[in-house]
Amino acid sequence: MTESKTTTIVGPWECPTGFLRNHDGDERRAFRGSDGRVSCVICATVAYDIPRELRAPVAALPMSMRELIACLTSSSMVDMPTFQLSAVADGRTEKIDSDRAAAAVAHGFDGAVFDNVRIALRVPPYAFETIEISYSSEDLKVAEAAPRPAHVDLSSLTDARPPQSVMKAAGELVTQGYDLIHMDTSGATMRVATFRKGQAAAPSHGITARVRWIASI
Numbered sequence: 176m177t178e179s180k181t182t183t184i185v186g187p188w189e190c191p192t193g194f195l196r197n198h199d200g201d202e203r204r205a206f207r208g209s210d211g212r213v214s215c216v217i218c219a220t221v222a223y224d225i226p227r228e229l230r231a232p233v234a235a236l237p238m239s240m241r242e243l244i245a246c247l248t249s250s251s252m253v254d255m256p257t258f259q260l261s262a263v264a265d266g267r268t269e270k271i272d273s274d275r276a277a278a279a280v281a282h283g284f285d286g287a288v289f290d291n292v293r294i295a296l297r298v299p300p301y302a303f304e305t306i307e308i309s310y311s312s313e314d315l316k317v318a319e320a321a322p323r324p325a326h327v328d329l330s331s332l333t334d335a336r337p338p339q340s341v342m343k344a345a346g347e348l349v350t351q352g353y354d355l356i357h358m359d360t361s362g363a364t365m366r367v368a369t370f371r372k373g374q375a376a377a378p379s380h381g382i383t384a385r386v387r388w389i390a391s392i
Contacts, residue, residue, distance in 0.1 A: 182208040190215035191225045195233070195245040211299065212257070222249040223259035223299060232263040237315065240294070240308070246347040247296060247306060256340040258306060262295040298340050303389045306344060310382040314373065317380040321373040324354040331358040335366050341388050345370075348384055364390050 185207045192215060193203035204216040207224070214221050225233060233241065250257050290312050298304040310318070327349045335358065337345070345355070345368065353370040360366055366388050373381025 182210040185209055188213050188224065190218065191222045192218060192220050192245045192249045194225065195241045220249040220251055221253055222257060225260050229260055229263050233260065239319070243351050244294065246351065247344055250343065255343060256298050256338070258296040258340065258344065259299050260294070261297050262293070264293045265291055304338060304340050305387045306384060308382065308384045314380050314382055317377045318373040318382045321375060321381065323352045324375060327354050329355055331355070332368050335360055335390065337366065337388055341386055344386055353384060366390050
């Protein structure tokens with residue numbers, strides 16, 4: 176679903192991509208548009224802002240996951256529909272507690288204090304296109320040690336004629352070392368593409384990313 180509305184500048188803002196990549200303050204200069212997206216002055220990307228309540232949990236994630244989120248939620252094309260981070264949760268709470276996350280960052284932890292993490296993204300304003308990323312601490316180790324797939328066959332995904340946002344997400348996942356391991360087209364309209372990083376090294380382990388969308392009729 177391509178955005179065609181003309182947007183106007185609301186005011187200065189912080190670049191969410193710069194926040195995710197730990198750029199310094201001057202490198203995060205950006206402007207927020209009336210459509211809710213933020214245009215960075217430095218990196219020239221467009222992205223939805225990260226909800227305030229998710230900033231501390233995101234800061235506690237490993238840099239590899241923050242980089243993946245940055246790639247999935249930003250675009251160099253203004254008219255490209257982009258995903259927005261909507262939830263960060265672990266196995267013990269519905270949402271990673273902000274105070275606990277902030278304390279972990281202060282003590283130098285790099286995401287290791289959390290387990291069974293689930294990260295959710297969606298394309299606003301509707302939830303027709305979503306991504307859920309899940310992993311345990313062991314999955315993270317497997318993914319970090321796994322070799323990059325030599326070739327990723329996306330023909331089953333392209334045959335399902337996904338929207339622009341999903342194709343971009345698939346490209347970002349492949350670039351980050353994920354393989355497409357399953358394509359589910361059994362539903363009447365729901366399509367699910369499952370990607371995994373670490374599949375070749377340990378088929379039952381690794382970081383899993385499930386991309387869902389509603390097929391056009």
